[in-house]
Amino acid sequence: MSSLQILDVSKQYGQTEILKKINIDIDDGEFLVLVGPSGCGKSTLLSMIAGLDTVSSGDIRIGAQRVNDLHPSKRDIAMVFQSYALYPNMSVEQNISFGMEMRGVPKDERAKAVKEVARMLQMESLLSRRPGQLSGGQRQRVAMGRALVRKPKIFLFDEPLSNLDAKLRVDMRTEIKKLHQRLGATIVYVTHDQIEAMTLATRIAVMKGGELQQLGTPAEVYNTPNTIFVATFIGSPSMNLVPSRLERDGDAGGLALLVSGVDGAAPLRVALPPQSAAVQAYAGRELIAGLRPEAIGNGNLVKSASTREVRAVVEVTEPTGPDTLTLLRLAGHEVTARLAADADYRAGQEAEFTIDLAKLVLFDRDSERRIC
Incomplete structure (x- = not known):
């Protein structure tokens, strides 16, 4: 795992400023949740960490390495998407191991890694199925398993639970928290759901209009909100x-x-x-x-x-x-x-x-x- 630094990061599309000098320091093993309303810039920031979008100004560092110009494949990051992004014609086992196969990992190592992850996510019985035969929660587990077998420096989650029903969201939230506690992984997680933010994070970054409103522990953000926006956005019912x-x-x-x-x-x-x-x-x-x-x-x-x-x-x-x-x-x-x-x-x-x-x-x- 690794630390992550976001230093004075800004993003513009033409004359439109999407992110405004964002500064966030994430220690090794932290679970950071980026939370805010739609259009606040949280997914754009996640894309820049992943290398899927460019940084207009500022630096992103993974460990001691500046990664602004580093190709996504070289950043040692695994991403779990909202849409699962599974191959429909492959089995669960093939979906999980496909990335390792493309990197030339030997077959016996791939099998061992898939078995370990399947046991961790309690989906050993699903390995021969295809995505079309799975529920939403099971598909999300497969997407997480595909990320886990890589053992990356940082995990990125982009609203992974938004397509699930309310009960399943609660169950998957618990599974993700257990996973973090078990692995001690460095995780950056994007959501617009403040309850997800409060229950999962070791620290929360509340964003609005491309600006960082507050960065702190769930207790700090809840009990001592920096702004009226944070006070009303975090907490249900709100302050x-x-x-x-x-x-x-x-x-x-x-x-x-x-x-x-x-x-x-x-x-x-x-x-x-x-x-x-x-x-x-x-x-x-x-x-x-x-x-x-x-x-x-x-x-x-x-x-x-x-x-x-x-x-x-x-x-x-x-x-x-x-x-x-x-x-x-x-x-x-x-x-x-x-x-x-x-x-x-x-x-x-x-x-x-x-x-x-x-x-x-x-x-x-x-x-x-x-x-x-």
Whole structure:
């Protein structure tokens, strides 16, 4: 396996800028997920790592080697595509071993490698079948097996699960994670599905409009999003965002958050726990306050110095089994709370809820970047 460096990489098609000075450092054995909406440039970046597209400026390094001008066949990379790209007239065994045959690997070595990979992916019984006789999940396993027998420096996955149904996606996600843990492989994985990103990655690169919005562990990206875009793109349901104002609270240098009232509702004033100097500097200014749904509870949150009680009106409840997603009206704003599974509310009911301000994230209203 090998490390990967993406240094100030940009891509233009004519006057159109697709990628803008992307910098990502990937250690040997990491699982990096490139995530973002369609058209953000993640697949273009993957193609440039693979050598299927050229770099307009910047460098791509695999290990210590600059590979910008290196032919794809010389980069020692294996790619798993969204479309599987299997040969329909070949058996599973032939599909897996075909690349090795083209490289002149002896027959007995090919057979040994295919047997090892088939056992790893639990598809020994499928080796004599052709792709047309396989399910979507089985075809994806074959595509992964073809990549695995090469034992490359880096694996590239281009939205490999997007053609599968919901249950199969979950099963294959687990298989890919097990595979990474077993092999310690360096993997770069492209998806638009933020749940795939959160569950698979050791680090996530969130992209938008050709720019890197944030690079961090799943916990960092989820709990301390750099921008409002990251806050809303990562997490299901996404982070609640409400326009607010930061005000001085008393003579001891405290702060309060004044949530502006809408649709005739009264504003909501909430005293904040001690804040950083960066937040203190925003006293008297408008900003955007963010809270994840699980930071709003009805008795399922442990009360502490950072929790506060607020009143809100219930609009909709959605039991999910382990918890209940509840749409509330807080100072007239719609917010989603993740409540206890036994939460029992009716539409229109006003009740008291707990918010955990230790999980509060504040954003600059104009730049949409995180303040703290």
